[in-house]
């Protein structure tokens with residue numbers, strides 16, 4: 001299996017190069033040249049597999065040129081064996097033909113662990129084989145940073161630097177990063193806001209000499225390996241809810257569109273999915289797109305579901321490429337227009353294809369809180385703010401009640417305790433492995449919001465570590 005760029009102007013790569021490269025050289029995102037396919041008979045046989053064995057089955061076709069089945073099994077066993085739930089991703093009944101897929105049983109309590117724990121191990125595997133080293137730099141407004149740090153801690157081949165805006169992430173989120181004391185983990189609390197952190201990381205990547213000197217790489221969701229690992233839990237949940245004998249529907253609280261795109265990939269691979277519902281908070285660029293066929297960016301608002309506070313959904317490019325029949329030149333035109341004018345439109349035919357499989361709804365902070373309160377009253381189940389948007393969207397946009405509806409619960413309620421307490425009247429408790437989080441020792445550097453300060457800190461630290 002080779003990978004191609006959505007923009008059609010970068011070399012085809014094998015899986016290991018796609019893993020280490022992230023963004024394609026032409027600015028596009030990598031996708032497999034063809035989709036592997038499982039027949040209904042294949043799917044029926046996959047029903048009884050454990051999460052680990054299912055993950056091997058689903059991911060092997062994507063990696064087999066460079067990772068053997070045994071190697072993959074070892075990486076996957078190591079990845080998901082450490083998860084808190086034996087099921088890895090439990091499917092919990094919420095209402096009539098309505099299920100919640102709990103994706104918060106990894107070390108940092110958000111679904112990003114399902115992909116990043118795998119990614120960290122896959123990086124390690126490929127780097128060890130090549131005798132190579134990597135420096136990872138990323139900016140975070142909360143969840144991604146802690147998941148990436150947990151995934152990369154104590155790995156000899158990786159040094160990880162995470163920038164977060166000083167004083168502007170929640171205490172739980174800061175502590176999930178700063179209490180990791182491993183020598184290869186470097187937290188930076190920077191003066192400024194998230195966008196300032198992001199701008200400095202982008203500048204580091206644009207500095208070609210620095211980038212080459214330190215072997216800079218990224219862990220954001222443009223990395224194909226993250227999407228690939230997420231495809232697995234769509235199969236897992238779909239088969240448990242009745243596929244392939246019945247089709248299923250998924251509702252997904254959405255930010256960068258990576259999670260929904262993994263569901264689309266599962267559909268292309270043969271899982272019978274009859275509807276996707278995307279849930280947005282007040283940052284509703286995708287909902288407005290579904291309503292109007294026009295993608296138009298606006299300012300970002302701070303909401304009670306901060307992991308979805310984004311303006312541009314970077315993974316939507318992969319979906320567009322697919323719905324445009326993989327026409328790179330049409331995609332390039334749309335992307336150029338977006339860059340020049342801040343908006344683009346698509347054809348009616350494109351919107352017809354999209355609306356045949358997808359619907360969406362927006363929830364502001366108040367209606368999100370209402371869903372948390374209602375669900376807690378009706379069933380005693382405590383949702384976090386992001387997952388609540390998934391449940392709310394599923395209940396307002398469901399096409400067919402006879403089709404099992406699976407809502408992805410993307411975070412544990414204890415990650416957002418204040419908003420959950422305000423909505424449901426109960427304080428969500430942290431799971432036992434994090435119950436002493438507030439007593440643990442913290443370690444992080446505090447730096448001014450300047451490019452030279454951050455770059456200097458990274459260079460000095462790498463030299464001290466003998467990596468530069």
Ligand SMILES: *Cc1c(COP(=O)(O)O)cnc(C)c1O
Nearest residue numbers: 254255256257258259307410411
């Ligand atoms: C990252 C995140 C999302 C958004 O996922 P995308 O793949 O970016 O659409 C939703 N909920 C939580 C809790 C997250 O951390």
